[in-house]
Amino acid sequence: MKNGEQRIEFTLNGDKTSVTFPTFKTLLEVLREELNLTGTKHGCELGECGACAVLVDGKPVLSCLMLAVEADGTKVTTVEGLADDARLHPLQEAFADCGAAQCGYCTPGFLCTAKALLDKKPDANRREISEALAGNICRCTGYIQIFEAVEQAAAKMAVKK
Amino acid sequence: MTSPFTFWDARTAEEAAALLSKKGAMALGGGVDLLGEMKEGIRAPEHIVNLRSIPGLDKIQKTDRGWRVGATALLTDIADHADLRKDLPGFAESAEAVATPQIRNQGTIGGNLAQRPRCWYYRAAEFACVKKGGKGCPAEKGENRYLAIFGDGPCHIVHPSDCAPMLVALDARLFLRGPDGARDLPIADFYELPSKNALCEFTLKPGEFIEAVEIPTALPRSTYVKIREKDSFDFAIAACAIAGKIDGDHFTDARVVLGGVAPVPWRSVTAEANLRKNTIADAVEPASNSATDGARPMSQNAWKIPMTKAAVARAIRSFLPR
Numbered sequence: 001m002k003n004g005e006q007r008i009e010f011t012l013n014g015d016k017t018s019v020t021f022p023t024f025k026t027l028l029e030v031l032r033e034e035l036n037l038t039g040t041k042h043g044c045e046l047g048e049c050g051a052c053a054v055l056v057d058g059k060p061v062l063s064c065l066m067l068a069v070e071a072d073g074t075k076v077t078t079v080e081g082l083a084d085d086a087r088l089h090p091l092q093e094a095f096a097d098c099g100a101a102q103c104g105y106c107t108p109g110f111l112c113t114a115k116a117l118l119d120k121k122p123d124a125n126r127r128e129i130s131e132a133l134a135g136n137i138c139r140c141t142g143y144i145q146i147f148e149a150v151e152q153a154a155a156k157m158a159v160k161k
Numbered sequence: 162m163t164s165p166f167t168f169w170d171a172r173t174a175e176e177a178a179a180l181l182s183k184k185g186a187m188a189l190g191g192g193v194d195l196l197g198e199m200k201e202g203i204r205a206p207e208h209i210v211n212l213r214s215i216p217g218l219d220k221i222q223k224t225d226r227g228w229r230v231g232a233t234a235l236l237t238d239i240a241d242h243a244d245l246r247k248d249l250p251g252f253a254e255s256a257e258a259v260a261t262p263q264i265r266n267q268g269t270i271g272g273n274l275a276q277r278p279r280c281w282y283y284r285a286a287e288f289a290c291v292k293k294g295g296k297g298c299p300a301e302k303g304e305n306r307y308l309a310i311f312g313d314g315p316c317h318i319v320h321p322s323d324c325a326p327m328l329v330a331l332d333a334r335l336f337l338r339g340p341d342g343a344r345d346l347p348i349a350d351f352y353e354l355p356s357k358n359a360l361c362e363f364t365l366k367p368g369e370f371i372e373a374v375e376i377p378t379a380l381p382r383s384t385y386v387k388i389r390e391k392d393s394f395d396f397a398i399a400a401c402a403i404a405g406k407i408d409g410d411h412f413t414d415a416r417v418v419l420g421g422v423a424p425v426p427w428r429s430v431t432a433e434a435n436l437r438k439n440t441i442a443d444a445v446e447p448a449s450n451s452a453t454d455g456a457r458p459m460s461q462n463a464w465k466i467p468m469t470k471a472a473v474a475r476a477i478r479s480f481l482p483r
């Protein structure tokens with residue numbers, strides 16, 4: 001490891017992972033540039049849009065405002081970790097069914113944030129859904145389809161249980 | 162991407178104070194504000210000292226003096242703490258009013274209280290304004306619609322924190338730690354007007370940082386009302402924190418502090434007097450009207466005066482029986 005670099009070990013989408021990177025890199029940059037997980041998106045880079053949201057220890061955070069070195073020892077889930085092999089996560093299916101993604105740029109951030117909500121509150125109502133997703137901006141869909149998709153996924157997940 | 166720095170995980174408060182004494186060192190809470198400043202090119206620390214690695218610094222606990230909240234407690238954990246909310250409803254509401262769920266999962270109370278202003282001239286590297294050690298305030302002849310209506314310059318930022326006005330209303334104390342030991346002070350004395358210190362909203366000695374905030378439970382009734390332009394998330398256009406004691410239909414003790422309208426949390430002693438000498442219902446008008454006494458709006462922001470009155474009126478009305 002060179003001067004000015006860090007090495008972390010963490011669980012990324014269920015797999016033990018270690019990675020070395022320049023200290024100043026954010027988690028977003030390390031995921032995309034060092035680990036080639038480009039599902040998580042670069043948006044505003046300043047905390048305003050939610051495109052970069054990932055789960056750290058199950059909670060949604062903005063990877064553009066988190067230094068990657070702080071992920072040491074944590075469990076990180078990105079949009080790539082939602083599907084179960086070839087089977088999409090119910091949220092991903094519902095987003096496709098409901099037209100909750102158009103350009104799709106905001107979708108990974110919405111999916112991760114919605115997953116954290118449903119993991120904690122499987123019966124979340126419309127108000128709780130819109131509050132949980134208040135930090136995610138979508139310029140295409142107008143949000144209604146997104147709220148409907150989360151509700152549809154919640155209903156499907158409830159039946160499965 | 163930001164400029165390079167050396168990263169330190171502090172293990173104890175003493176170690177953090179020693180590390181923060183290095184030239185060009187800055188404290189890291191959640192990094193929500195600090196990373197933004199670094200990306201905007203207005204801050205380039207040589208050393209970043211992580212406080213979240215100090216075990217126990219995120220504790221939220223009840224003591225015989227009230228509640229003690231460690232500096233790295235997350236805003237989410239403050240907002241979701243059921244027992245704390247019972248004693249200090251306004252504090253929980255103020256933490257919940259901050260930004261977005263993701264940011265509340267990252268942002269710490271210490272970082273919230275020490276966050277830097279959002280004035281767009283300050284945040285843009287190309288303006289060398291008085292807050293950045295340059296000359297004058299470009300907002301005086303420029304875009305000032307969201308800026309201060311109190312405080313009289315020479316810098317006209319509004320303090321961005323939602324928790325700060327509420328903690329001033331609750332008469333909280335800040336516990337600071339530095340290389341020479343610990344000290345504590347009323348949080349109201351932590352914040353300074355630009356006429357005293359234009360460069361920063363508060364003065365910490367070299368190496369010093371916020372270790373905890375203690376909030377007495379002597380003012381059991383409290384609320385935080387925030388008006389914002391965008392409902393999903395936004396900084397306050399105007400906000401009102403009230404903490405007090407109620408006996409029957411009136412306040413026997415009341416502290417009224419405004420947010421989003423001045424460079425520091427802005428206490429309104431006239432609104433407090435009007436609140437104490439009337440029943441709650443009769444206090445709404447005189448207290449909210451007098452809250453903006455002494456305001457001196459800039460060229461574009463007189464509209465914040467009625468907004469401020471509305472925030473105060475809503476806050477007072479929230480104590481009326483429903």
Ligand SMILES: Cc1cc2nc3c(=O)[nH]c(=O)nc-3n(C[C@@H](O)[C@@H](O)[C@H](O)COP(=O)(O)OP(=O)(O)OC[C@H]3O[C@@H](n4cnc5c(N)ncnc54)[C@H](O)[C@@H]3O)c2cc1C
Binds near residue numbers: 191192212268273
């Ligand atoms: C999109 C967006 C919206 C926002 N909306 C709001 C809002 O509505 N209301 C609001 O109040 N805030 C808002 N914020 C500001 C947000 O950054 C803070 O609320 C957050 O609490 C900062 O905490 P942090 O731990 O991430 O701070 P950091 O970024 O880690 O630190 C902030 C500053 O404080 C210093 N610092 C950190 N901890 C300490 C300590 N213990 N002692 C001394 N100094 C310390 C750092 O060196 C830095 O200068 C918003 C931010 C963004 C990006």
Ligand code: FES
Binds near residue numbers: 045053063
């Ligand atoms: S890219 Fe992180 S919030 Fe916009």
Ligand code: FES
Binds near residue numbers: 101137139
């Ligand atoms: S689908 Fe295009 S931004 Fe949301």
